[in-house]
Amino acid sequence: MTTLTVYGIPTCDTCKKAIKALEGAGHDVTFRDIRADPLSASEWDRFIGQFGDRLVNRASTTYRGLSDWMKASDAEEQLAAHPTLMKRPVIETEERLYLGWDSGVQAAFLE
Template identity: 50%
Template sequence: MEIYGLKTCDTCRKAIKALPAARFVDVRADGVPEDVMERARGAFGAALLNTRSTTWRGLSEDERAKAPEVLLADHPALMKRPLIVDGDALYLGWTGDVQKSLGVA
């Protein structure tokens, strides 16, 4: 299991603590492998973008109009977090439903 997120993100820290056997990948430092990102885009589409983030608010209207994959490549912190990969299953965020699905709620 891998957790993709930011080491400074409180939500990611909660997921890491609850899933100690998972491997954490900091998207700002290491990025997300293209095959994982492609699967996530297919599964979550535009929901993969965190439009409530400080990074999003700092973008110009022209930048916001770019395709989600371009935005995520240019600004990894725009990804909604955490993105959890458990075999073939993908989870986005750290909601009660995600926690229940992963057996930690």
């Protein structure tokens, strides 16, 4: 099938579910822990360019704990200061990037 890179953190339940389902569907999955192997500035630029503010997980406890000043800053500043604010997972194929693990993303890989 396809070779995929999944970006996230190893404790993220959504990342775990996505990896298990992707591997079960026959995809070759490489996991990249964004804490242990941080994204470069060009990778962040590519992700933010693709997803914009949607890349920031505003439902997370980390986001809710941010100062009002940090909440008012742009996605690039927020993610630079707190990389785990990234909505997870980000799945990369040779052709494109996918954000999250909703039914639309699942349909692209599992059907």
